[in-house]
Ligand SMILES: [Fe+2]
């Protein structure tokens with residue numbers, strides 16, 4: 361199967377998770393400068409199951425506001441359009457992809473634990489470096505590997521090829537994909553993010569998180585997610601391990617600068633945040 365055939369197949373999968381209508385509508389509305397707070401709040405409130413989860417998220421430490429926000433319109437006033445959009449996208453994507461039947465080698469809880477860890481680390485780096493908005497960095501980290509779930513569910517042959525080759529040749533999953541397959545999870549994830557009409561900065565952060573490109577729409581966002589992914593992969597099992605700096609793109613290392621040198625000082629603090637973020641996001645993930 362070549363790249364074109366794979367992407368074409370992706371276009372024709374009937375049960376491919378879609379972003380709930382409200383997330384799509386919210387994305388569209390934010391491209392329109394005339395959207396009012398009232399209209400945005402009314403759109404979100406159409407999905408009553410979603411409202412309490414959004415309020416819980418915007419009242420949590422992850423989106424940086426710890427006072428009582430009691431309604432969607434209040435959230436939009438206090439936090440702004442983009443932050444509320446990021447909350448809607450984050451919750452929608454976790455919902456859409458939890459409980460999907462995937463391969464036995466693929467543990468969906470491990471997958472989301474990694475994603476939440478990259479989200480929290482991305483947010484921390486964004487706050488410290490001021491390179492990008494913390495909540496969008498959180499959302500980008502949360503969805504960066506979404507292409508893996510699509511592979512594990514819909515392209516199991518490709519997923520298995522990469523999985524087996526990674527184990528046998530001691531490669532990362534991404535390097536094994538490049539060796540064995542015509543397409544990587546980053547490419548598939550980027551394609552899906554675009555199809556969902558997510559903002560171009562998020563699309564490129566997913567698409568290029570393993571292969572930093574200066575031409576990405578929001579290069580700073582991309583570099584944050586790229587580094588956060590490497591930090592999490594190196595330090596989750598052993599917080600005192602050395603970071604493999606050879607896999608970090610030099611532009612990204614430059615941009616994040618001193619935070620990388622002192623990562624062992626701050627990562628334990630982020631690990632605590634990761635644990636509470638996991639409790640928050642993973643309730644209901646099977
Ligand atoms: Fe990845």
Ligand SMILES: [Fe+2]
Pocket residue numbers: 474478504505589
């Ligand atoms: Fe990752």
